[in-house]
Amino acid sequence: xxxxxxxxxxxxxxxxxxxxxxxxxxxxxxxxxxxxxxxxxxxxxxxxxxxxxxxxxxxxxxxxxxxxxxxxxxxxxxxxxxxxxxxxxxxxxxx
Numbered sequence: 001x002x003x004x005x006x007x008x009x010x011x012x013x014x015x016x017x018x019x020x021x022x023x024x025x026x027x028x029x030x031x032x033x034x035x036x037x038x039x040x041x042x043x044x045x046x047x048x049x050x051x052x053x054x055x056x057x058x059x060x061x062x063x064x065x066x067x068x069x070x071x072x073x074x075x076x077x078x079x080x081x082x083x084x085x086x087x088x089x090x091x092x093x094x095x
Contacts (some may be wrong), residue, residue, distance in 0.1 A: 001055040003038070004048055004061045005066075007077045008049035014073035030055070033064050049074065052081070 001062040010018075028035050035055040043050055055061045058080065082090070 001036075001056060002061070003060070003081045003083075005079045006049075006051045006053060006065060007047040007079070008051070008068075008074040010033050010048045011073040011075070012085075017073070022072060026072060029067060029071065030064055034059050035060065035091055045079065047077075082092045 023040070027040075030037055030038040030053050031074070033055065035053050038052040042048065053061075053064070055064060059087050061078050061080070065076045081086060
C-alpha cells in the first residue's frame, strides 16, 4: 500500500453540505477502493482539508481523488508521500 496526502478545497456548495454523514461516506468510498484513511484534519489557510490515506497504487489514488470531488464538491490535490525514514534510505541509495 502507498500513502497519499490529499489536500482539499471546498466549493461554495460543498461548504453548505458539511456533515459527519458526508465524512463517513467519503471514508467508505476510500475503503471500497481498497484504501484506508489514516488521518483527516480541517485546516485554516490555503487548504480546507488534509487527509492521509493508504491506497493500493497511483491509479487508485487518482480515481479516488476524482470520485471524492464528484461526490463531495471538494477539489483535491493528491500527492504521493513516504515517511522520512524511507526517504532517508532512498536518498542514501538504499532500498
